[in-house]
Amino acid sequence: MSRRKAPKSVVKRLPVYLRILDNLIRRDVEIISSRVLSEETGFTAEQIRKDLAYFGAFGTRGTGYNTSYLREKLLRIIGLDKQTKIIVVGFGHLGKALTRYNAGKNRYVDIIGVFDRKPGETGIEGLEVLTMDKLPEFLQREKVKVAMLTVPAEAAQDVTNLLVKNGITAILNFAPIKLDVPEHVYVHNADLTTELQTLIYYSSEDERHHHTE
Amino acid sequence: MSRRKAPKSVVKRLPVYLRILDNLIRRDVEIISSRVLSEETGFTAEQIRKDLAYFGAFGTRGTGYNTSYLREKLLRIIGLDKQTKIIVVGFGHLGKALTRYNAGKNRYVDIIGVFDRKPGETGIEGLEVLTMDKLPEFLQREKVKVAMLTVPAEAAQDVTNLLVKNGITAILNFAPIKLDVPEHVYVHNADLTTELQTLIYYSSEDERHHHTE
DNA sequence: CATTGTGAACGGATTCACAGCC
DNA sequence: GGCTGTGAATCCGTTCACAATG
Structure with missing residues (x-):
């Protein structure tokens, strides 16, 4: 699943994405674009796409990212899938x-x-x-x-x-x-x-x- | 005193230098080289010299930095000279x-x-x-x-x-x-x-x- | 002669620009 | 048409190498 080893700068942002996704899911938002994620996090949309792309292609072109799916992926990447x-x-x-x-x-x-x-x-x-x-x-x-x-x-x-x-x-x-x-x-x-x-x-x-x- | 505006990465390290200097002064150390500062902080000696050089030439070639003098300078740079x-x-x-x-x-x-x-x-x-x-x-x-x-x-x-x-x-x-x-x-x-x-x-x-x- | 201060080289991270795809 | 994924270009910070100097 994970490629080379991820740069520190990327790893630092992953928990932030996770937090936003938790909030979105709580509000029943199912799809999110890198642009909106950008507004919520303060990082640029390109940076977010690059960060996520480090670990795989989790989005759908023309649509965005499925919040629940992306959350699952992030949990696994960070290592939070098990307590x-x-x-x-x-x-x-x-x-x-x-x-x-x-x-x-x-x-x-x-x-x-x-x-x-x-x-x-x-x-x-x-x-x-x-x-x-x-x-x-x-x-x-x-x-x-x-x-x-x-x-x-x-x-x-x-x-x-x-x-x-x-x-x-x-x-x-x-x-x-x-x-x-x-x-x-x-x-x-x-x-x-x-x-x-x-x-x-x-x-x-x-x-x-x-x-x- | 200060040149352009200092990069975030530099500013982040200044309080660390200050802390080390406080410790050194408490132990009556009067002169410190960038090499020893490097050991105490974990940053490289070149980086430390570059960081300090951003704000002026505070050291003495062949000798090192006077701890009290450098501390004063740092306090002023960070803005801690007044409470x-x-x-x-x-x-x-x-x-x-x-x-x-x-x-x-x-x-x-x-x-x-x-x-x-x-x-x-x-x-x-x-x-x-x-x-x-x-x-x-x-x-x-x-x-x-x-x-x-x-x-x-x-x-x-x-x-x-x-x-x-x-x-x-x-x-x-x-x-x-x-x-x-x-x-x-x-x-x-x-x-x-x-x-x-x-x-x-x-x-x-x-x-x-x-x-x- | 040890150590600072610094231009030059390097490398990593961000931004740009666009190709690829739904 | 809109948004992702990504090579290329750029920017920024670190490291290197050495000239300057007390």
């Missing part, structure tokens, strides 16, 4: 927020464990908060591949080593630190401080331009 | 997490207001949670430019319109929806669901390749 088991490590405010949000609204993933250094935290949605010593056995038993990491920066590398040693291959890292991981492990940094600072750059961009020629 | 006022709209779990984190650890920004649709929420760090009807007057009085938006997707566009109407020019959007904003407003999407799904793509990439030639 993905996920753990959250670090049960501070951010960890809680992520757990609650994904346990509730995100139908495609399944948070099966939350961990924190200190015991006694009360869980969410029937999930017990386990202490870190339970982690290795848990990961190996459940064969979890994906982790959201919300521990403090000081602890992040040590925890990461533990995760990787026990089979994790993808980490959504919220700690403001570059994680060292082996080749086969994929890390996506979601450092909110950094993103906020980038935003501030743009918030004062106009002023800056007045100062200079 | 930036920020509001948080939507005081659910994510809103709370962001407020607490940035009120505590992020020395460069100043959260001066948090808002929520429903009244009676207890604030954080001396911040009262205000209801949405207080928002217009507050924004105009305080001249806030930057907002973090953590309201539900259904409310996000309406709230955005209100923010923009009252002077906000940069929005960190956590709602899984494309916000329509005027030209001069900068939106950065931090849709955690989307990012998690991208991660899942990579977590099962190996498997996928086994299925296909």
